[in-house]
Amino acid sequence: xxxxxxxxxxxxxxxxxxxxxxxxxxxxxxxxxxxxxxxxxxxxxxxxxxxxxxxxxxxxxxxxxxxxxxxxxxxxxxxxxxxxxxxxxxxxxxxxxxxxxxxxxxxxxxxxxxxxxxxxxxxxxxxxxxxxxxxxxxxxxxxxxxxxxxxxxxxxxxxxxxxxxxxxxxxxxxxxxxxxxxxxxxxxxxxxxxxxxxxxxxxxxxxxxxxxxxxxxxxxxxxxx
Amino acid sequence: xxxxxxxxxxxxxxxxxxxxxxxxxxxxxxxxxxxxxxxxxxxxxxxxxxxxxxxxxxxxxxxxxxxxxxxxxxxxxxxxxxxxxxxxxxxxxxxxxxxxxxxxxxxxxxxxxxxxxxxxxxxxxxxxxxxxxxxxxxxxxxxxxxxxxxxxxxxxxxxxxxxxxxxxxxxxxxxxxxxxxxxxxxxxxxxxxxxxxxxxxxxxxxxxxxxxxxxxxxxxxxxx
Amino acid sequence: xxxxxxxxxxxxxxxxxxxxxxxxxxxxxxxxxxxxxxxxxxxxxxxxxxxxxxxxxxxxxxxxxxxxxxxxxxxxxxxxxxxxxxxxxxxxxxxxxxxxxxxxxxxxxxxxxxxxxxxxxxxxxxxxxxxxxxxxxxxxxxxxxxxxxxxxxxxxxxxxxxxxxxxxxxxxxxxxxxxxxxxxxxxxxxxxxxxxxxxxxxxxxxxxxxxxxxxxxxxxxxxxxxxxxxxxxxxxxx
Numbered sequence: 001x002x003x004x005x006x007x008x009x010x011x012x013x014x015x016x017x018x019x020x021x022x023x024x025x026x027x028x029x030x031x032x033x034x035x036x037x038x039x040x041x042x043x044x045x046x047x048x049x050x051x052x053x054x055x056x057x058x059x060x061x062x063x064x065x066x067x068x069x070x071x072x073x074x075x076x077x078x079x080x081x082x083x084x085x086x087x088x089x090x091x092x093x094x095x096x097x098x099x100x101x102x103x104x105x106x107x108x109x110x111x112x113x114x115x116x117x118x119x120x121x122x123x124x125x126x127x128x129x130x131x132x133x134x135x136x137x138x139x140x141x142x143x144x145x146x147x148x149x150x151x152x153x154x155x156x157x158x159x160x161x162x163x164x165x166x167x168x169x170x171x172x173x174x175x176x177x178x179x180x181x182x183x184x185x186x187x188x189x190x191x192x193x194x195x196x197x198x199x200x201x202x203x204x205x206x207x208x209x210x211x212x213x214x215x216x217x218x219x220x221x222x223x224x225x
Numbered sequence: 226x227x228x229x230x231x232x233x234x235x236x237x238x239x240x241x242x243x244x245x246x247x248x249x250x251x252x253x254x255x256x257x258x259x260x261x262x263x264x265x266x267x268x269x270x271x272x273x274x275x276x277x278x279x280x281x282x283x284x285x286x287x288x289x290x291x292x293x294x295x296x297x298x299x300x301x302x303x304x305x306x307x308x309x310x311x312x313x314x315x316x317x318x319x320x321x322x323x324x325x326x327x328x329x330x331x332x333x334x335x336x337x338x339x340x341x342x343x344x345x346x347x348x349x350x351x352x353x354x355x356x357x358x359x360x361x362x363x364x365x366x367x368x369x370x371x372x373x374x375x376x377x378x379x380x381x382x383x384x385x386x387x388x389x390x391x392x393x394x395x396x397x398x399x400x401x402x403x404x405x406x407x408x409x410x411x412x413x414x415x416x417x418x419x420x421x422x423x424x425x426x427x428x429x430x431x432x433x434x435x436x437x438x439x440x441x442x443x444x445x446x447x448x449x
Numbered sequence: 450x451x452x453x454x455x456x457x458x459x460x461x462x463x464x465x466x467x468x469x470x471x472x473x474x475x476x477x478x479x480x481x482x483x484x485x486x487x488x489x490x491x492x493x494x495x496x497x498x499x500x501x502x503x504x505x506x507x508x509x510x511x512x513x514x515x516x517x518x519x520x521x522x523x524x525x526x527x528x529x530x531x532x533x534x535x536x537x538x539x540x541x542x543x544x545x546x547x548x549x550x551x552x553x554x555x556x557x558x559x560x561x562x563x564x565x566x567x568x569x570x571x572x573x574x575x576x577x578x579x580x581x582x583x584x585x586x587x588x589x590x591x592x593x594x595x596x597x598x599x600x601x602x603x604x605x606x607x608x609x610x611x612x613x614x615x616x617x618x619x620x621x622x623x624x625x626x627x628x629x630x631x632x633x634x635x636x637x638x639x640x641x642x643x644x645x646x647x648x649x650x651x652x653x654x655x656x657x658x659x660x661x662x663x664x665x666x667x668x669x670x671x672x673x674x675x676x677x678x679x680x681x682x683x684x685x686x687x
Contacts, residue, residue, distance in 0.1 A: 036309055037449045040516070040584070069315040078306035082238075084245045096234045097314040099226050123245075139310070373596065380589045384579040394576065394593060397568040398600050401607035408611065423610060434599055442592050445513050449585070 002028040003039070004202045010180065010195075011210055012146065015173050017190050018182035019221060020199035026182035027077070029199065030149045033180065034074045046071070070098060073145035075153050079136045081124050087111065087135055088120040091142055098143040110138040114164070130161035137168060147178040154187040165189055186221045193218065228323065231316035235324025236331075242301075243332065249294055253336045257290035258343055265347050275348040280410035283344055284403055288370065290340075291333050292392040295374035298325050299382040312447060319443040322375060326439075329371040337363055355413045358420045362413065365428040366406035372435045373398050379446045402431050460645040467493075467635075467642035475635040487545040489636055493643040494538035495563065501531035501647060502566065506598040509591035518662055519655075521587035524594060525577060526654035528570050530647055535567040558608035565604045569597040583665070 002025045010016055018026050031037040032044060046068045074080075081090050091110060095103035111117040114134035124132060133153065140148060153165060166189045172179055173192055181189065196214035198205045208214040243249055264282045268274055302308035311321050341359070345352045352359065374395055381390040409424040439446075471489040505527035512520035542560060546552050554560070573594055580586035 031449070034309075034313055036312055067315050069313060072313060074309070074313060076306060076309060078304075078309075080307055080310040081305055082242065082307055083305065084242050085238075089241070093234070093238050094310070094314070097226075097231065097311075097316060099315075376592070376596070380576070380593055383582075383585055383589065384576060385581070386579055390576065390579060394572050397565055397572060398596060400565050401600065401603040404607045404611055408614070427607060427610060431603055434603065435596065438596060438599055442513070442595065445588050445592055448588065 002202055003032075003199075006042075006199075006202070006204055008197065008204065008207075009210075010178060012178050013173075013176045014210065015169075015179045015192050015194045016181070017193035017196045017214060017218060018180055018199065019196060019217065020182075020184065020205070022184055024199040025202040026184075026199055027151055028202075030074070030076075030151050030180065030182055033147075034072055034149050035069065036074075070143055071146040072149070073140035073143070073147070074149040074151075075133075075137050075140045076151045077155075079124070079132045081132065081136060081139060083125040084123060086121050086123050087116050087127075090124060090135070091139060094139055094142055100143055106142055110142055113168075114138045129156050130158055133157060133161060134164060137165070141172075145177070147180070148172060150179070150181040152183055153181065154183065154189060162188065166192070183221075186218075190218050190221075226316055226320075228317050228320040231314075231320035232323040232327060235311070235321060236327045239325065239328035240331070243328070249297060250332055250335060253290045253294040253332065254339050256293055257286045257336055257340045260286040260289055261340065261344050261347060271349075275350050276411070276414050276416075279344070279348050279350055280407045280414060282348075283341070283410065284366070284406050286340065286344075287333070287337060287367070288396065288399060288403065289392075290336060291367075291370045291374055292395055294332060294336070295329055295371070295378045295395070296381070296388055296391045298329055298375055298378040300378065300387065303382060308447070317443075318447045319440050321447060322379065322439060322443045325378075326371050326375045329375055330367060333367050333371060334364070337367065350414055355418045358418070359410070359413055361420070361425065362406060362409045362428070365425060365432060366402060366409075368432045369402040369406075369428060369435065370395075370399060372432060372439055376435075376439050376442075376446060402428065405431065457649065460642075460649055463642045464646060467639045470635045470638050474631070476629055476631055484545060484548045487541050489639040490643070491538060491541040491545060492636060493639040494534050494541060495559070496640050497643050497647040498531050498534035498538055498563070498566070500644065501527045501534060501651065502570065502598065502601075504651070505531060505570075505594055509594040509598075512587055512591045518587070519659070521591070522655050522658035522662070523651075524587075524591060525574075525658060526651050528573055528594065529654055530651045532567065532570050532574065533650070534647060535563055535570070538563055539567060556608070558605050558612065561608045562601055562605045566597070566601055569600065570594075573597060583662075 006025070006029060008029075018029065020026050028037065032039055035044065082093070085093065088107060088111065091107045092103065095107060100106055108117070111120050114137065116131060116135060116138075119127070119131070124135065127135065133156070137150075137153070154162060157165060169179060169181070169189050169192050173194075179192075181193070183190065193214045195210060195212065196206075196208045196217035198207075198217055206217055208217055261282065264278075264286070268278060299308070302311070308321075312318070341352070341363075344350070374391070377391055377394045377398075381387040381394065384390050405424045405427045409421050409428065412419050412421040412424075467489075471486050475486060475489065477483075505524050508520045508524035508527060511517075512524060539560075542563075543553055546554065573590055576593055577586055577590045580589060
């Protein structure tokens, strides 16, 4: 029971910074939005895709006219990658799962974009933390989702990684992708945010709202030690 | 995407992973061989004794080896939370379960193909003329082990003491399958080998019941 | 409170009557004499067990279908009562078997099924103990419970099929042994006396589970500093 009475409406193209201390419910909220978790009560709606995930009594996602899953990408605490497969093999596998038409081109482009083209045949097991995170994000974006969820993506990244993260997120924002990024400490990617929502004790504490100014809320964040 | 196609993609991934590390298969085969060899110390493998106890030992070796091998089926997906990635993909939960069932079926079958000749040699049982029919019994029996075992792998992956829990859940459920498989195998090892249709039908029934139950319950199995 | 006491007294009285009937009213059995009287409670325990496990099966399905916590509470309570009844049945079976037929145990269809169910549902309880998240615990144990219940007829059938190929002397009165009418009536009395006992235990266990749930809810509410959630207990509803 990590969340209580959370009700949020997020418009396409918004870049939401989800703030809050550890244990405030950020991860739970992201997982519900990713359709990984079904809320015990309440629902998740993707207007335009019209997918409703019902809470109590039913576990199925009721398809009204479309499947939202191809539109969702998530970068979690773990890499969601297979260590014993190479970078290319990982992307190929997910490309097949998502039934992507131009898989080869997409994979080549993704590997280029995250700077791993030369290491495409190496097992993920041999990658550094930064490289894995980049590949994880590439995997999440491979199928061209319209919404990207990120759970503390800056954690453990070095300077180079942080720069790359910021550049990637900026590109996504310009492309109109909806981004929800959770963090418990200050990082530069937050400058891209158009909205800030802070959670505490499983509840929405403050919300800068659509069209509002997220900066006061962001400024209140501590810096990363 | 159809469930079958998604399952095939997952199967290919499982095979590739296993081929890369080969840890599961090696461990399974070695363990099964050890069990079979140890049992051989328990009695003198004369023809009559072998026929009497052999089938039971063979299937117990498969069950033990299978329990060991089935545990990482879903356990492996926990390392980097890759199960999340699978669940977010536009495939049905049953496709995920089915893909793993098929992979486990292949792995356990490979282990059996290696084990059965070893067993035949150690226990002086001739396989001449019964190989085809034995294969049918093996497939039907292994299917039952793999269907229930994969489901319980998913269940126990979330529990503490999961290595111990899987056999604890699996072996009682498989009791009727064990009886059926042993009887069917015994009738093939007898002086006049015959394929016992009643037991085969029972095995088939077991497989269908639990495959259907898995299909109906796979959503619940994988949910959070 | 008074109603509870009254019901418990009634059930206890019924149980005593059944015991009295089994010991004194039932006629003497020709071959086994006194020891045979265990049979009345032995069979009654089996019927209590099967009733409890069927309730558990229904509760498991209901939980998966509706996600209402009370089905989870009912499920675990029914399984615990079922396991207890099964233990009783197995023990009485052993106690009866040795003096009556000289054997502790036999692998006939009913005993084998009961024994396997005992193992399966103990595994169910162990599984619950090892799963920490309440939602997941309820869901996964329900799935396992369904598998376990589906296994029971398969165990029975496999045993019967085995028996047709390996005939052995039938013990424990077989399946169609004729029953003296008075014996039959005493058996019915015992079965219907034990059933309320089982139900009382079930209800108590259910209430315990419900209270545990309430305590967890309250603890969560206190920890997150929110107001007290609606409590079904305080409203007196189930």
